[in-house]
Amino acid sequence: MGDAYVWVADVDARPEEAAMLAGRVMDWLEERGVVRGELTNCLLGDELGRAPGPHAARVVTAGEAPPGTGACGVGMEIERRVYTGAGVWTATCPVCGARTEPAVSGPDMWTREWAPLVDDLYAWFGGTGPAGGACVRCGERSGFPAWAIDPPVAVAHLGLVLWNWPRPAERFLAELSVVLGGHRLVTARTTV
Structure with missing residues:
Protein backbone atom coordinates (compact mmCIF):
# COMPACT_ATOMS: atom_id res chain seq x y z
CA MET A 1 0.00 0.00 0.00
CA GLY A 2 1.41 3.39 -1.02
CA ASP A 3 1.11 6.81 0.48
CA ALA A 4 -2.14 8.72 0.16
CA TYR A 5 -3.52 12.03 1.21
CA VAL A 6 -6.92 13.52 1.87
CA TRP A 7 -7.48 17.04 0.65
CA VAL A 8 -10.18 19.37 1.91
CA ALA A 9 -10.54 22.41 -0.36
CA ASP A 10 -12.32 25.59 0.71
CA VAL A 11 -13.97 26.63 -2.57
CA ASP A 12 -15.24 29.92 -1.11
CA ALA A 13 -11.96 31.31 0.30
CA ARG A 14 -10.75 34.40 -1.55
CA PRO A 15 -7.01 34.74 -2.23
CA GLU A 16 -6.67 37.73 0.08
CA GLU A 17 -8.15 35.88 3.07
CA ALA A 18 -6.56 32.44 2.57
CA ALA A 19 -3.56 32.99 4.89
CA MET A 20 -5.75 34.32 7.71
CA LEU A 21 -8.17 31.40 7.36
CA ALA A 22 -5.29 28.89 7.28
CA GLY A 23 -4.01 30.29 10.58
CA ARG A 24 -7.49 30.07 12.08
CA VAL A 25 -7.84 26.42 11.03
CA MET A 26 -4.42 25.38 12.35
CA ASP A 27 -5.06 27.17 15.68
CA TRP A 28 -8.42 25.38 15.96
CA LEU A 29 -6.89 21.98 15.17
CA GLU A 30 -4.13 22.55 17.72
CA GLU A 31 -6.54 23.75 20.44
CA ARG A 32 -8.63 20.60 19.94
CA GLY A 33 -5.54 18.38 20.15
CA VAL A 34 -5.97 17.13 16.58
CA VAL A 35 -2.45 18.28 15.63
CA ARG A 36 0.67 19.13 17.60
CA GLY A 37 1.81 22.74 17.83
CA GLU A 38 5.30 22.41 16.39
CA LEU A 39 6.17 22.08 12.72
CA THR A 40 7.99 18.84 11.92
CA ASN A 41 9.11 16.79 8.93
CA CYS A 42 5.91 14.68 8.93
CA LEU A 43 4.86 15.26 5.31
CA LEU A 44 6.25 13.73 2.15
CA GLY A 45 8.84 15.94 0.49
CA ASP A 46 10.59 18.95 1.97
CA GLU A 47 7.58 20.75 3.45
CA LEU A 48 6.94 20.86 7.16
CA GLY A 49 3.59 20.04 8.71
CA ARG A 50 1.88 19.29 11.98
CA ALA A 51 2.02 15.74 13.36
CA PRO A 52 -1.14 14.11 14.70
CA GLY A 53 -2.03 15.22 18.21
CA PRO A 54 -3.44 13.20 21.11
CA HIS A 55 -7.01 13.71 19.87
CA ALA A 56 -6.46 13.08 16.14
CA ALA A 57 -9.20 10.44 16.24
CA ARG A 58 -11.74 13.30 16.50
CA VAL A 59 -11.28 13.84 12.77
CA VAL A 60 -12.08 10.32 11.59
CA THR A 61 -15.30 8.31 11.45
CA ALA A 62 -15.95 6.02 14.42
CA GLY A 63 -14.27 2.68 13.87
CA GLU A 64 -11.55 4.10 11.58
CA ALA A 65 -7.98 3.87 12.80
CA PRO A 66 -6.53 7.27 13.71
CA PRO A 67 -3.44 8.40 11.81
CA GLY A 68 -0.11 6.80 12.72
CA THR A 69 3.48 7.99 12.49
CA GLY A 70 6.01 8.70 9.76
CA ALA A 71 4.77 10.64 6.73
CA CYS A 72 1.54 11.30 8.54
CA GLY A 73 0.92 14.98 9.05
CA VAL A 74 -1.31 17.92 8.27
CA GLY A 75 -0.41 20.85 6.07
CA MET A 76 -2.16 23.91 4.69
CA GLU A 77 -1.86 25.05 1.09
CA ILE A 78 -2.38 28.74 0.51
CA GLU A 79 -2.16 29.10 -3.24
CA ARG A 80 -4.14 28.69 -6.42
CA ARG A 81 -4.66 24.92 -6.77
CA VAL A 82 -6.71 22.40 -8.68
CA TYR A 83 -7.41 19.50 -6.31
CA THR A 84 -8.13 16.23 -8.05
CA GLY A 85 -7.48 12.55 -7.78
CA PRO A 151 -14.84 11.99 -8.25
CA PRO A 152 -14.58 15.46 -6.73
CA VAL A 153 -12.38 18.13 -8.25
CA ALA A 154 -12.01 21.55 -6.66
CA VAL A 155 -10.40 24.84 -7.59
CA ALA A 156 -9.39 26.73 -4.50
CA HIS A 157 -6.94 29.13 -2.88
CA LEU A 158 -6.98 27.24 0.43
CA GLY A 159 -6.64 23.54 1.13
CA LEU A 160 -6.06 21.33 4.14
CA VAL A 161 -3.96 18.26 3.28
CA LEU A 162 -3.84 15.24 5.58
CA TRP A 163 -1.08 12.78 4.62
CA ASN A 164 -1.88 9.12 5.30
CA TRP A 165 -5.04 9.88 7.25
CA PRO A 166 -8.39 8.19 6.66
CA ARG A 167 -11.21 10.28 5.20
CA PRO A 168 -12.51 12.86 7.67
CA ALA A 169 -15.86 12.29 9.35
CA GLU A 170 -18.83 14.37 8.18
CA ARG A 171 -19.17 15.92 11.64
CA PHE A 172 -15.56 17.13 11.46
CA LEU A 173 -16.13 18.64 8.00
CA ALA A 174 -19.26 20.43 9.29
CA GLU A 175 -17.29 21.88 12.22
CA LEU A 176 -14.45 22.91 9.91
CA SER A 177 -16.91 24.71 7.66
CA VAL A 178 -18.14 26.70 10.67
CA VAL A 179 -14.54 27.64 11.57
CA LEU A 180 -14.16 28.88 7.99
CA GLY A 181 -17.26 31.07 8.21
CA GLY A 182 -19.68 28.60 6.61
CA HIS A 183 -17.58 28.06 3.50
CA ARG A 184 -18.30 25.16 1.16
CA LEU A 185 -15.79 22.32 1.36
CA VAL A 186 -14.93 19.65 -1.20
CA THR A 187 -12.89 16.63 -0.17
CA ALA A 188 -11.40 13.47 -1.66
CA ARG A 189 -8.66 10.94 -1.02
CA THR A 190 -5.79 10.53 -3.49
CA THR A 191 -3.22 7.74 -3.62
CA VAL A 192 0.25 8.64 -4.90
Missing part, protein backbone atom coordinates in the same frame (compact mmCIF):
# COMPACT_ATOMS: atom_id res chain seq x y z
CA ALA A 86 -5.86 10.26 -10.28
CA GLY A 87 -7.97 8.59 -12.92
CA VAL A 88 -10.88 9.53 -15.12
CA TRP A 89 -13.51 11.89 -13.79
CA THR A 90 -16.71 13.17 -15.29
CA ALA A 91 -18.21 16.65 -15.20
CA THR A 92 -21.83 17.65 -15.68
CA CYS A 93 -22.79 21.13 -16.92
CA PRO A 94 -24.90 22.97 -14.33
CA VAL A 95 -26.88 24.74 -17.06
CA CYS A 96 -27.86 22.07 -19.60
CA GLY A 97 -26.87 18.81 -17.88
CA ALA A 98 -24.45 17.71 -20.63
CA ARG A 99 -21.92 15.25 -19.27
CA THR A 100 -18.30 14.71 -20.27
CA GLU A 101 -17.58 11.40 -21.91
CA PRO A 102 -14.44 9.38 -21.15
CA ALA A 103 -12.28 8.61 -24.16
CA VAL A 104 -12.68 5.11 -25.55
CA SER A 105 -8.93 4.65 -25.98
CA GLY A 106 -5.69 6.55 -26.10
CA PRO A 107 -3.98 8.91 -23.67
CA ASP A 108 -6.78 11.48 -23.52
CA MET A 109 -8.89 11.61 -20.36
CA TRP A 110 -11.95 12.74 -22.28
CA THR A 111 -12.98 12.84 -25.88
CA ARG A 112 -11.29 15.73 -27.65
CA GLU A 113 -14.65 17.46 -27.80
CA TRP A 114 -14.45 18.18 -24.04
CA ALA A 115 -10.80 19.29 -24.05
CA PRO A 116 -11.75 23.00 -23.73
CA LEU A 117 -13.10 22.36 -20.21
CA VAL A 118 -9.76 20.83 -19.17
CA ASP A 119 -8.01 23.76 -20.85
CA ASP A 120 -10.14 26.15 -18.75
CA LEU A 121 -9.00 24.34 -15.56
CA TYR A 122 -5.35 24.59 -16.59
CA ALA A 123 -5.74 28.26 -17.51
CA TRP A 124 -7.29 29.05 -14.12
CA PHE A 125 -4.50 27.14 -12.35
CA GLY A 126 -1.89 29.04 -14.37
CA GLY A 127 -3.47 32.37 -13.43
CA THR A 128 -4.57 33.27 -16.95
CA GLY A 129 -8.15 32.04 -17.04
CA PRO A 130 -11.47 32.70 -15.36
CA ALA A 131 -12.70 30.61 -12.41
CA GLY A 132 -15.16 28.76 -14.60
CA GLY A 133 -15.52 26.51 -17.57
CA ALA A 134 -17.61 26.67 -20.71
CA CYS A 135 -19.86 23.81 -21.72
CA VAL A 136 -19.16 22.48 -25.20
CA ARG A 137 -22.87 21.69 -25.69
CA CYS A 138 -24.71 24.86 -24.58
CA GLY A 139 -21.76 27.29 -24.57
CA GLU A 140 -22.61 28.69 -21.14
CA ARG A 141 -19.73 29.42 -18.76
CA SER A 142 -20.24 28.41 -15.12
CA GLY A 143 -17.98 28.72 -12.11
CA PHE A 144 -16.08 25.50 -11.38
CA PRO A 145 -17.86 24.96 -8.02
CA ALA A 146 -21.18 24.77 -9.89
CA TRP A 147 -20.05 21.84 -12.07
CA ALA A 148 -20.92 18.39 -10.71
CA ILE A 149 -17.59 16.58 -10.94
CA ASP A 150 -17.10 12.95 -9.88
Whole structure:
Protein backbone atom coordinates (compact mmCIF):
# COMPACT_ATOMS: atom_id res chain seq x y z
CA MET A 1 0.00 0.00 0.00
CA GLY A 2 1.41 3.39 -1.02
CA ASP A 3 1.11 6.81 0.48
CA ALA A 4 -2.14 8.72 0.16
CA TYR A 5 -3.52 12.03 1.21
CA VAL A 6 -6.92 13.52 1.87
CA TRP A 7 -7.48 17.04 0.65
CA VAL A 8 -10.18 19.37 1.91
CA ALA A 9 -10.54 22.41 -0.36
CA ASP A 10 -12.32 25.59 0.71
CA VAL A 11 -13.97 26.63 -2.57
CA ASP A 12 -15.24 29.92 -1.11
CA ALA A 13 -11.96 31.31 0.30
CA ARG A 14 -10.75 34.40 -1.55
CA PRO A 15 -7.01 34.74 -2.23
CA GLU A 16 -6.67 37.73 0.08
CA GLU A 17 -8.15 35.88 3.07
CA ALA A 18 -6.56 32.44 2.57
CA ALA A 19 -3.56 32.99 4.89
CA MET A 20 -5.75 34.32 7.71
CA LEU A 21 -8.17 31.40 7.36
CA ALA A 22 -5.29 28.89 7.28
CA GLY A 23 -4.01 30.29 10.58
CA ARG A 24 -7.49 30.07 12.08
CA VAL A 25 -7.84 26.42 11.03
CA MET A 26 -4.42 25.38 12.35
CA ASP A 27 -5.06 27.17 15.68
CA TRP A 28 -8.42 25.38 15.96
CA LEU A 29 -6.89 21.98 15.17
CA GLU A 30 -4.13 22.55 17.72
CA GLU A 31 -6.54 23.75 20.44
CA ARG A 32 -8.63 20.60 19.94
CA GLY A 33 -5.54 18.38 20.15
CA VAL A 34 -5.97 17.13 16.58
CA VAL A 35 -2.45 18.28 15.63
CA ARG A 36 0.67 19.13 17.60
CA GLY A 37 1.81 22.74 17.83
CA GLU A 38 5.30 22.41 16.39
CA LEU A 39 6.17 22.08 12.72
CA THR A 40 7.99 18.84 11.92
CA ASN A 41 9.11 16.79 8.93
CA CYS A 42 5.91 14.68 8.93
CA LEU A 43 4.86 15.26 5.31
CA LEU A 44 6.25 13.73 2.15
CA GLY A 45 8.84 15.94 0.49
CA ASP A 46 10.59 18.95 1.97
CA GLU A 47 7.58 20.75 3.45
CA LEU A 48 6.94 20.86 7.16
CA GLY A 49 3.59 20.04 8.71
CA ARG A 50 1.88 19.29 11.98
CA ALA A 51 2.02 15.74 13.36
CA PRO A 52 -1.14 14.11 14.70
CA GLY A 53 -2.03 15.22 18.21
CA PRO A 54 -3.44 13.20 21.11
CA HIS A 55 -7.01 13.71 19.87
CA ALA A 56 -6.46 13.08 16.14
CA ALA A 57 -9.20 10.44 16.24
CA ARG A 58 -11.74 13.30 16.50
CA VAL A 59 -11.28 13.84 12.77
CA VAL A 60 -12.08 10.32 11.59
CA THR A 61 -15.30 8.31 11.45
CA ALA A 62 -15.95 6.02 14.42
CA GLY A 63 -14.27 2.68 13.87
CA GLU A 64 -11.55 4.10 11.58
CA ALA A 65 -7.98 3.87 12.80
CA PRO A 66 -6.53 7.27 13.71
CA PRO A 67 -3.44 8.40 11.81
CA GLY A 68 -0.11 6.80 12.72
CA THR A 69 3.48 7.99 12.49
CA GLY A 70 6.01 8.70 9.76
CA ALA A 71 4.77 10.64 6.73
CA CYS A 72 1.54 11.30 8.54
CA GLY A 73 0.92 14.98 9.05
CA VAL A 74 -1.31 17.92 8.27
CA GLY A 75 -0.41 20.85 6.07
CA MET A 76 -2.16 23.91 4.69
CA GLU A 77 -1.86 25.05 1.09
CA ILE A 78 -2.38 28.74 0.51
CA GLU A 79 -2.16 29.10 -3.24
CA ARG A 80 -4.14 28.69 -6.42
CA ARG A 81 -4.66 24.92 -6.77
CA VAL A 82 -6.71 22.40 -8.68
CA TYR A 83 -7.41 19.50 -6.31
CA THR A 84 -8.13 16.23 -8.05
CA GLY A 85 -7.48 12.55 -7.78
CA ALA A 86 -5.86 10.26 -10.28
CA GLY A 87 -7.97 8.59 -12.92
CA VAL A 88 -10.88 9.53 -15.12
CA TRP A 89 -13.51 11.89 -13.79
CA THR A 90 -16.71 13.17 -15.29
CA ALA A 91 -18.21 16.65 -15.20
CA THR A 92 -21.83 17.65 -15.68
CA CYS A 93 -22.79 21.13 -16.92
CA PRO A 94 -24.90 22.97 -14.33
CA VAL A 95 -26.88 24.74 -17.06
CA CYS A 96 -27.86 22.07 -19.60
CA GLY A 97 -26.87 18.81 -17.88
CA ALA A 98 -24.45 17.71 -20.63
CA ARG A 99 -21.92 15.25 -19.27
CA THR A 100 -18.30 14.71 -20.27
CA GLU A 101 -17.58 11.40 -21.91
CA PRO A 102 -14.44 9.38 -21.15
CA ALA A 103 -12.28 8.61 -24.16
CA VAL A 104 -12.68 5.11 -25.55
CA SER A 105 -8.93 4.65 -25.98
CA GLY A 106 -5.69 6.55 -26.10
CA PRO A 107 -3.98 8.91 -23.67
CA ASP A 108 -6.78 11.48 -23.52
CA MET A 109 -8.89 11.61 -20.36
CA TRP A 110 -11.95 12.74 -22.28
CA THR A 111 -12.98 12.84 -25.88
CA ARG A 112 -11.29 15.73 -27.65
CA GLU A 113 -14.65 17.46 -27.80
CA TRP A 114 -14.45 18.18 -24.04
CA ALA A 115 -10.80 19.29 -24.05
CA PRO A 116 -11.75 23.00 -23.73
CA LEU A 117 -13.10 22.36 -20.21
CA VAL A 118 -9.76 20.83 -19.17
CA ASP A 119 -8.01 23.76 -20.85
CA ASP A 120 -10.14 26.15 -18.75
CA LEU A 121 -9.00 24.34 -15.56
CA TYR A 122 -5.35 24.59 -16.59
CA ALA A 123 -5.74 28.26 -17.51
CA TRP A 124 -7.29 29.05 -14.12
CA PHE A 125 -4.50 27.14 -12.35
CA GLY A 126 -1.89 29.04 -14.37
CA GLY A 127 -3.47 32.37 -13.43
CA THR A 128 -4.57 33.27 -16.95
CA GLY A 129 -8.15 32.04 -17.04
CA PRO A 130 -11.47 32.70 -15.36
CA ALA A 131 -12.70 30.61 -12.41
CA GLY A 132 -15.16 28.76 -14.60
CA GLY A 133 -15.52 26.51 -17.57
CA ALA A 134 -17.61 26.67 -20.71
CA CYS A 135 -19.86 23.81 -21.72
CA VAL A 136 -19.16 22.48 -25.20
CA ARG A 137 -22.87 21.69 -25.69
CA CYS A 138 -24.71 24.86 -24.58
CA GLY A 139 -21.76 27.29 -24.57
CA GLU A 140 -22.61 28.69 -21.14
CA ARG A 141 -19.73 29.42 -18.76
CA SER A 142 -20.24 28.41 -15.12
CA GLY A 143 -17.98 28.72 -12.11
CA PHE A 144 -16.08 25.50 -11.38
CA PRO A 145 -17.86 24.96 -8.02
CA ALA A 146 -21.18 24.77 -9.89
CA TRP A 147 -20.05 21.84 -12.07
CA ALA A 148 -20.92 18.39 -10.71
CA ILE A 149 -17.59 16.58 -10.94
CA ASP A 150 -17.10 12.95 -9.88
CA PRO A 151 -14.84 11.99 -8.25
CA PRO A 152 -14.58 15.46 -6.73
CA VAL A 153 -12.38 18.13 -8.25
CA ALA A 154 -12.01 21.55 -6.66
CA VAL A 155 -10.40 24.84 -7.59
CA ALA A 156 -9.39 26.73 -4.50
CA HIS A 157 -6.94 29.13 -2.88
CA LEU A 158 -6.98 27.24 0.43
CA GLY A 159 -6.64 23.54 1.13
CA LEU A 160 -6.06 21.33 4.14
CA VAL A 161 -3.96 18.26 3.28
CA LEU A 162 -3.84 15.24 5.58
CA TRP A 163 -1.08 12.78 4.62
CA ASN A 164 -1.88 9.12 5.30
CA TRP A 165 -5.04 9.88 7.25
CA PRO A 166 -8.39 8.19 6.66
CA ARG A 167 -11.21 10.28 5.20
CA PRO A 168 -12.51 12.86 7.67
CA ALA A 169 -15.86 12.29 9.35
CA GLU A 170 -18.83 14.37 8.18
CA ARG A 171 -19.17 15.92 11.64
CA PHE A 172 -15.56 17.13 11.46
CA LEU A 173 -16.13 18.64 8.00
CA ALA A 174 -19.26 20.43 9.29
CA GLU A 175 -17.29 21.88 12.22
CA LEU A 176 -14.45 22.91 9.91
CA SER A 177 -16.91 24.71 7.66
CA VAL A 178 -18.14 26.70 10.67
CA VAL A 179 -14.54 27.64 11.57
CA LEU A 180 -14.16 28.88 7.99
CA GLY A 181 -17.26 31.07 8.21
CA GLY A 182 -19.68 28.60 6.61
CA HIS A 183 -17.58 28.06 3.50
CA ARG A 184 -18.30 25.16 1.16
CA LEU A 185 -15.79 22.32 1.36
CA VAL A 186 -14.93 19.65 -1.20
CA THR A 187 -12.89 16.63 -0.17
CA ALA A 188 -11.40 13.47 -1.66
CA ARG A 189 -8.66 10.94 -1.02
CA THR A 190 -5.79 10.53 -3.49
CA THR A 191 -3.22 7.74 -3.62
CA VAL A 192 0.25 8.64 -4.90
